[in-house]
């Protein structure tokens with residue numbers, strides 16, 4: 568989440584900044600995600616994700632005054648985001664993304680600053696939760712096809728001791744490759760299941776939004792734009 572050389576840990580502030588970038592990125596790609604979902608499902612994935620992220624931003628804003636007693640820890644914040652997504656994102660994606668954030672949050676409970684190996688482990692717990700909830704595996708043409716390679720790339724980066732910024736770039740790249748890999752797949756979960764062979768030749772919308780979320784973890788510096796963070 569954009570933790571650079573000057574900041575090797577991720578805090579609740581970074582997560583809030585990530586949500587802001589994610590909302591902008593998803594809104595910008597809302598029509599594309601709807602179009603991808605129209606080919607395989609019911610055409611509302613972009614709208615649903617946009618609505619959900621706006622709800623998250625509102626929930627975090629409304630809560631801000633209550634935080635005067637002390638900021639939320641990273642785990643509690645992620646669980647809060649997850650519960651809001653479950654309640655506000657329509658279709659299968661709400662429970663799936665919700666579970667991802669909630670389970671990742673449980674793995675970070677009580678932590679106020681988290682390093683890359685810890686984030687990678689927590690996201691892997693989130694990935695496992697999503698796979699369980701969706702009863703999906705790699706190759707089923709779902710969110711998981713972008714999520715799993717991205718988490719593996721983060722873990723590999725953490726194991727190799729590379730800077731967090733670079734590890735997040737590699738994770739986003741792995742997620743994008745994962746999206747491309749869904750094109751020739753025949754769907755084994757979700758609404759696209761009813762299409763059978765005809766689901767081939769289309770990018771999975773859930774994998775695509777997952778890639779966009781990973782790309783939103785890169786802050787201004789790493790994505791080549793001026794950072795909005797002052798440090």
Ligand SMILES: [Mg+2]
Pocket residue numbers: 604608609610611612658
């Ligand atoms: Mg849909």
